[in-house]
Amino acid sequence: MTTVTFINADGEERKATGKPGLSVMQLAVDEGIDSIVAECGGGCACATCHCYVDERWTDVVGPPNEFEDEMLDGTACERRENSRLSCQISLTEEMDGLIVHLPEEQ
Numbered sequence: 001m002t003t004v005t006f007i008n009a010d011g012e013e014r015k016a017t018g019k020p021g022l023s024v025m026q027l028a029v030d031e032g033i034d035s036i037v038a039e040c041g042g043g044c045a046c047a048t049c050h051c052y053v054d055e056r057w058t059d060v061v062g063p064p065n066e067f068e069d070e071m072l073d074g075t076a077c078e079r080r081e082n083s084r085l086s087c088q089i090s091l092t093e094e095m096d097g098l099i100v101h102l103p104e105e106q
Contacts, residue, residue, distance in 0.1 A: 002091040002098065008035045009104040018091055024100060025049040025086035035102035042087040044068055048106040049086040050075040054099035058082050061089055061098070077103035 003017045004027060018027040028036035028049070037048035044067060053061050061084065064072060068088045072079050086100065 002093060002096045004091070004095070004098045004100060006033050006035070006100055006102060008102045020091050020093055022091050023087050024051070024089040024091065024098070027091065028086060033102070035106070036086060037106040038087065040087075044071055044085060044087055047071050047074045047076075047085060050077065050103055050106060051084055051086045052080055052101040052103070053082045053084050053089075054101060055082055057095070057098050057100075060094055064088065075103070076105045 001017045002020055003015055004024060006014045006028060014033060016027050016031040023042055025036055025038050025042055029038050039048045040046040064084055068085050071085060072083050
């Protein structure tokens with residue numbers, strides 16, 4: 001199991017645990033993390049699951065692929081170097097302890 005800490009824009013933290021292979025977005029939806037809207041259900045088609053991967057974890061998570069990179073240009077909040085779509089991050093055992101910061105709006 002992999003534990004992820006979600007930190008919303010107000011600084012509130014919530015931890016959730018999921019099986020490797022599950023997307024960070026699906027974990028957030030399953031756990032009722034309101035800051036992840038996920039309108040397209042994980043199809044990388046809407047950018048409403050935007051998150052900022054904590055800088056200590058960017059190397060483990062890796063960069064976005066080309067398609068995700070294009071979708072990140074349409075986020076409601078500022079795109080940063082550590083921006084990712086949470087639907088495109090599949091949990092691995094190496095990600096246990098992952099921290100993601102959530103934007104003010106999606």
